[in-house]
Amino acid sequence: MIARYELRCSRCAKPALRHDAPCAACGELLEFALQAAPVDASAARAYVAMVAGRRAGNDPLDRSGIWRWRELLPPVPHDAIVTLAEGNVPLYDAPEIAAREGVAALAFLHLGMNPTGSFKDLGMTVAISAARAAGAGRAICASTGNTASSMAAYAARAGMEAYALVPRGKISGAKLAQMRDYGVRVVEVEGSFDDALAALTDGAHDGAAVVNSINPYRLEGQKCTAFAMLEARSWKVPDWVVVPGGNLGNSSAIGKGFREARALGLIDRLPRIAVVQAEGAAPFVTLYRSGTDLIPVVPRTIASAIAVGAPKSWRKARAELDASNGVAVAVSDEEIDAAKGRIGAAGIGCEPASAATLAGIVRLRADGILSASDDIVAVLTGHVLKDSDASVRVADRRDVGA
Ligand SMILES: *Cc1c(COP(=O)(O)O)cnc(C)c1O
Ligand SMILES: [Zn+2]
Numbered sequence: 217m218i219a220r221y222e223l224r225c226s227r228c229a230k231p232a233l234r235h236d237a238p239c240a241a242c243g244e245l246l247e248f249a250l251q252a253a254p255v256d257a258s259a260a261r262a263y264v265a266m267v268a269g270r271r272a273g274n275d276p277l278d279r280s281g282i283w284r285w286r287e288l289l290p291p292v293p294h295d296a297i298v299t300l301a302e303g304n305v306p307l308y309d310a311p312e313i314a315a316r317e318g319v320a321a322l323a324f325l326h327l328g329m330n331p332t333g334s335f336k337d338l339g340m341t342v343a344i345s346a347a348r349a350a351g352a353g354r355a356i357c358a359s360t361g362n363t364a365s366s367m368a369a370y371a372a373r374a375g376m377e378a379y380a381l382v383p384r385g386k387i388s389g390a391k392l393a394q395m396r397d398y399g400v401r402v403v404e405v406e407g408s409f410d411d412a413l414a415a416l417t418d419g420a421h422d423g424a425a426v427v428n429s430i431n432p433y434r435l436e437g438q439k440c441t442a443f444a445m446l447e448a449r450s451w452k453v454p455d456w457v458v459v460p461g462g463n464l465g466n467s468s469a470i471g472k473g474f475r476e477a478r479a480l481g482l483i484d485r486l487p488r489i490a491v492v493q494a495e496g497a498a499p500f501v502t503l504y505r506s507g508t509d510l511i512p513v514v515p516r517t518i519a520s521a522i523a524v525g526a527p528k529s530w531r532k533a534r535a536e537l538d539a540s541n542g543v544a545v546a547v548s549d550e551e552i553d554a555a556k557g558r559i560g561a562a563g564i565g566c567e568p569a570s571a572a573t574l575a576g577i578v579r580l581r582a583d584g585i586l587s588a589s590d591d592i593v594a595v596l597t598g599h600v601l602k603d604s605d606a607s608v609r610v611a612d613r614r615d616v617g618a
Contacts, residue, residue: 219480221248221290223432226532235346235432236425244531246432247472248290252479260481263287268447271304281305281444282341282437288476289342289436296349298374299341300331303440307448307593308564313574314592317581321591324559324573325445328566332394333599334521335466336366338441339434344370346433347425353377354424358405358412360462360520361391362598367427368398379424381405381412387520388567388603408515409463410526429465430528438466442473445593446483454487456586459595460572461491461500461544462522464529466597471536487593489542490585491533492576494519494569498546500530504537505544518549518606521569521598543585547575557610565600565607 223232225239226247232239235246255263267285270278277283277294281303307325314322327335344367347355355371356379357363364380371378380395384404396402405412413428429435446453457474459467467489477483493501494517503510512526527533537544547555555578556571573594580586600607 218253219288220251220253222251223247223290224249245430245529247532248432248436250476250479255481257481264447264451264482276301279304280341282338282440285440285443288443288480290346290433292342292345293349297341297345298348298370300337300369300373302330302337302341303444305329305444307445310562310564313558313562317577318588319577319581319586319590319592320588322577322594323592324564324594324596325441325448326564326566326596327441328570328596328599328602332362332366332369333602334362334366335438335441335595335597336362337370339429339437339465339469340366340370340427342437343425343427343431343433344374344376347427348374348376350425352423352425354379355427356416356421356424357381357427358409358416359387360409360523361387361395362521362602363428364400364402365391365395365398368395368400372398377401379403381416383408383412386523388605390602390604409524410512410515413528428528429463435465435469435472438469439473439476441466441470441595442477446477451483453483453485454593455590456490456592457487457595458490458492458573458576458592460519460522460569460597461493461533462497462524462527462569464491464500464527464533467491468529468532468536470595471533471540475539486540489536489540490576490580491537491542491544492572493544493546494522494552494572495546495548497523497525499525500527500533501544501546503530504534517552519552519568519572520603521567522572543580545576545579547572547579551575551578553606553610553613556606557614559596560600560607560610561614564596566596567598567600567602568606570596570598
């Protein structure tokens, strides 16, 4: 089974000559579009079995949960690939929480169990490898902490310099410490993540590879989340996949992964995708419900990883919700903290942005959008140690029984 990908505009479909600039015709983000050859079911089964078998090998590419799927990724010369054995993530069943919420099944796919503690590694291995193959000596990103930590680790492995623009005072101490551990150069920017990203895209960055999720290689790695989830469920499609939304690259990537799995004959239907935002940073919920274009907001939420007021991938994410009959929902910071406490008490743990998934599930069940028969996977995006202030806040509140 050979897939072929064409780099083109995600909006007007015009082919693109380079990946590191928006569409020359309409200004939208690019994507690697699958040129699907129809695959017969037995060839699809054989491919999936071959990929599963790679896990037992010792080749670093086979040990990566991303590069195991290399036939479904844009081609990168193997000697340029930088991998930290990312993508081998657990799917944790949570029957008590499912019973409490009155749904048939709930499991957490924990992408925080990646080498640098967030899903960013899934895309970063592809973006840094492609940058290295193109001869870039430097990488740069705007970040609330996790993208920069991931970039810094992979860039260090690749022998590249790394520069991070972060919003001053708005990121967790653990994330700032982690990225510095890998040797990143930090530039603090006044304002929010959106201001840091604007400073990056407006400025000259002199041949440095931009590795935010506007880089289409990032989303190709992150789409493998869909494959990992399906593989862990023996290719049984869940009814719902619930994912937190900030800049909306990840929800776009996961939706793309499921659509490609269907196009390749690996599954025969799509799960519905639910994007959860924090109430203080919910421009996508607003636009999805009203049918308008993006109206940026000034983001305010304790869930710093989703404190994004002008998400770049909103059109891609909207297309994925349209394709999957999905929904977008906003939850309060109090609901996020309560959900974080429950995920911790289940022995799983995550950072606040990830806990927004469970808060969203509670809301969607109360609203009657989730039903008693639903089989749900929530995507936990970041590790519990990413934001220890949040853990202390949530645990203190739980201990006093508030
Ligand atoms: C980056 C991040 C998000 C948001 O992902 P987007 O692709 O920006 O929507 C959510 N949770 C965590 C922990 C993150 O690091
Ligand atoms: Zn275009």
